[in-house]
Amino acid sequence: MYRRSLRQRVAIAFAICVAVLSIAWGLAFFAAIRLSEDRVLMQQLEVAAKSYPRLSMNLSGYDKVASLPASLQDWAKTNPAEGLYEFEADELHVAVVTADNDQQKAFVVFDVAGIEAASSEDWWLLLVITGAVGTLGMLGFGLGIVVMRRAVAPVAQLAKAVADIDLEHLSVEDYKRIGSSRFGDDEVGLLAATIEKTLERISAFVARERYFTSSASHELRTPITVITGALELLEQSKLSEADVKALDRVRRATLEMRTTIEMFLCLARETDDALYDEQFLVAPLVSNAVDLQRHLLCHKRLEVEIEPLANPCVSGHPQAFAIAVNNLVRNAFEHSHSGQGPISIHIKERELFITNQVHSAATGDTASEASSSQGYGLGLGIVQRLCERNGWSFSLHVDEKSVVARLSW
Structure with missing residues (x-):
């Protein structure tokens, strides 16, 4: 049971993650500073110990240019401004100051020879710092994943329950x-x-x-x-x-x-008793549909032409296919008028075409009349739903002279 909302838990988790990372980085920088201080003092003490009992003075003050070390005299003659200067080649750090009494420039020289670390040591120190930073970054990333995963755990549980x-x-x-x-x-x-x-x-x-x-x-x-x-x-x-x-x-x-x-x-059935994979022939179902609906042509001078251009075998629901074909044949018979030409049924490898004429000079019928909602009604809607349920395709093409119903599988 969670006492806070998901939004609050995510915000708290983010705040905790940022706070922990900030503390870790602060401690890391503090440790680096203390390490640097200790390192400088230890190096200076080591240099002094080597010159014992005569202790060398690393800091020296000069009030005249001529008294400076030879390597600095030419530079001092250029009258440098007050500030701090570093001479890496000579391992010297120089501070230029102004004396209070006569406004004359004075120089404080710090000899860091033997105190500064060698280049190889710098590289090792950089490698150690890089490793520490990378480790902290990985720990922060892992901490963020753990904290956020706990924050969104209810969402994951709900998703798993729905997926099951x-x-x-x-x-x-x-x-x-x-x-x-x-x-x-x-x-x-x-x-x-x-x-x-x-x-x-x-x-x-x-x-x-x-x-x-x-x-x-x-x-x-x-x-x-x-x-x-x-x-x-x-x-x-x-x-x-x-x-x-x-x-x-x-x-x-x-x-x-x-x-x-x-x-x-x-x-209406949600399932159809696993009849979707049954193999059946199309031609017998078409012939049976024509025989069942032939009474609709009793008073019409019409012929039915069945052209089996192929003898396909369909995998699916035979009853649904028979219902669809019966509806299409009945629509074609009911909406054809006497003298309008034969009703043709073409059976191909993957398609079934039922074509009937809808225009006649004698009757004055038009395609728009034949294709009205009253003309085809519920039957074609049922065919469309049956096709959608069984993965078939149904289309109806209407022009000025004919209506072509196409059922493909």
Whole structure:
């Protein structure tokens, strides 16, 4: 349980990291300064010890140019301004001052021979300082990672809990994996509670959907089966011609009702009993759809031309494919008028084309009328949804003379 919000925890973590790094750098610089001081004093003491018992004086004062060391006399004659000067070649440091009594320049010379470190020692010291700085930088980086990781740990836990949920196969208990009670009352806790409630609603919806489809599948198919059996019994009895026509209409209506039920159940199911990988031929399904819908052409002088340019085998859901083809064939039959030319169906390796004419000089029909919402209605919307569910592609091309429905897989 966290007492502070995520924003406050991140800010505190950043402040702690900066404070620790600042203290570490301060201690490092302080140690370097003390080390330098000790080093200079030890070097000076070492030089004095070597000249014992006669102690050498490193500091010397000169009030005349002629008394300066020979190497500095030419420089002193140029009347240098007050300040500090360094002569590396001679290992001398010179301070130029003005005497109080006569405003004459005076010189304080500090001989650092034997006190300053050699160049090799400088390089080693630079290497040590670089190593220390790099080590502190790595420690600071590691500390930052640890501190920030602890600060955002609730976000990582929530992300892992969400990632462990299989969104393709939600169960009723999946929402409990979030465990919003593990998080505090901060932003992460609010997000976890919202996700948990959302998944709970989705899980409940999935449970209702599965119950509905399992129940509706039986309850809706049973009356259709009873009606079909009754029709078969009636066919065995002696019927008049009018009764036979009425019986045919009932049979067609029953078949359409069965197709509609199968279609909507297919769209309503979250899963389809693992039938997506079944292999089936396209040509038999197309021929069956034409036979089922041929009654729509009884009073129309139209021909249906099926051209199997290939005999493709499709992997997917055969029932969904049959429903899509039935809808396309029925639309083509219903919206074709007598004398408008044949309805052509082309079966290719990866495509199915259904073409019918929509313009005729005798009837005056136009493509815009045929392609209206009342013309094609719910059928094409169902075909589009079936194609999206099964990874197929559907398109409808309308021009002034024809309508071409294309189904590819």
